[in-house]
Amino acid sequence: MPVFCTMMACNQTPADFFVALNVSTWLRDPSYTVLPTPLRILLAIIMLFMIAVGFLGNAVVCLIVYQKPAMRSAINLLLATLAFSDIMLSLFCMPFTAITILTVSWNFGARFCRISAMLYWFFVLEGVSILLIISVDRFLIIVQRQDKLNPQRAKVMIVVSWAFSFCISFPSVVGWMFVEVPSRAPQCVLGYTECPADRAYAVMLLVTAFFVPFSIMLYSYLCILNTVRRNTVRIHNHAESVCLSQVSKLGLTGLQKPHQMNVDMSFKTRAFTTILILFVGFSLCWLPHTVFSLMSVFSRNFYYSPSFYITSTCVLWLSYLKSVFNPVVYCWRIKKFREACLEFMPKTFKIFPKVPGRTKRRIRPSTIYVCSEHQSAV
Known part of the structure; x- marks a missing residue:
């Protein structure tokens, strides 16, 4: 049987409980089901590939913003910070999880277990905070028509987000929360506890990391989608009335109804669509981990079930996928x-043809196409 207690006693100090951890706690309980060896090897190889893609892809984002002053807008500074948090997650958390998945034992000590748990939540919270700031900024611009975020304010908000993320994640490293050395998970996870203080902290951590940001971002994007839809309908209706007015003045009532205008709306929706895709990726990668963490803390049967190790491996792997997801979306959606x-690739690796730019002319939000041979602004 593992040395772990089923809960951390509320009257027991963190230091006393931490000393109780010994080498035997790092060994896997034979009653737990683990992934087959070939699948573990495959997952470890995939994680190494994820580390490479996450590091290189996000490093390019940071280099673009660092080397090109013209790219240091508020939104780009936020995206660079998001990329930096993903780089840190790829370097300081993912390698140890990959090794533990492969060996089915934690070989880095109990102290580093808590440090890795703190770093995991620290970088995750920072990435979530940046996504939340970007979402609110898009909401203010598109719905409220208030563009208040400049580079200086963005820098202040970035500093505040780092400080906030550190304060929320720090209790796990000093022992204020029950974090188990992984005998039943490939990295330190929130463990089952009946202590009200530990449960309260776990709920606060998960609410801060997922539920509150998800709710605010979902509301923001629904409002943005509704605003874009209403504006599109208004522009189309206005263009149709302009066309009919011109036909009436010319006395051409027998002609067919003019063609619907051809408005290139990509100038207005493409950037928002990219941020929306990032939000969807965040939701899909983090919802399973959030549910898993809540069940681990509150459900004794789930935490001590034989399938817990396999479940924890899968949800942790999915949560790390987010750090790789962002640069893939950038490459897919952003031409620059x-x-x-x-540009950053060595010349010997430039085997792909240059991606052609857009040929369709972009227009200003106040510009529409009317039913004539020429384009005119109204």
């Missing part, structure tokens, strides 16, 4: 990012 990737 693709061009910068080609």
Whole structure:
């Protein structure tokens, strides 16, 4: 049987409980089901690939913003900070999880277990905070028509987000929360406890890391989608009335109804769509981990079930996928990012053809196409 107690006694100090951890706690309980060896090897290899992609892809984002002053807008500074948090997550957390998945034992000591748990939540909270700031900024611009975020304010908010994330994640490293050395998970996870203080902290951590940001971002994006839809309908209706007015003045009532206008709306929706995709990726990667953590803290049967190790491995792997997801989306959606990737690549690796730019002319939000041979602004 493992040395762990089923809960951390509320009257027991963190130091006393931490000393109780010994080498035997790092060994896997034979009653727990683990992944087959070939699957563990495959997952470890995939995680190494994720580390490489997450580091290189996010490093390109940071280099673009650092080397090109013209790219240091408020939104780009936020995206660079998001990329930096993903780099830190890829370097300081993912390698140890990959090794533990492969060996099925934690070989880095109990002290570093708590440090790794703190770093995990620290970088995750920072990434979530940046996504939340970006979402609120898009909401203010598109819905409220208030563009208040400049580079100086963005820098202040970045500093505040780092400080806030550190304060929320720090209790796990000093023992204010029950974090178990992974005999039943490939890295330190929130463990089952009946102590009200520990449960309260776990709820606060998960609410801060997922539920509150998810709710605010979901509300913001629903409002943005509704605003974009209403504006699109208004522009189309206005263009149709302009066309009919011109036909009436010319006395051409027998002609067919003019063609619907051809408005290039990508100037207005493409950047928002990219942020929306990041939000969807965040939700899909983090919802399973959030549910898993809550059940670990509150459900004794789930935490001590034979399938807990397999479940924890899968949800942790999925949560790390987010750090790889962002640069893939940038490469897919942002032309400048693709061009910068080609610039940073050695010439011997530039085997892909240059991506052609857009040929369709972009228009201002106040410009529409009317039913004539020429384009005019209204």
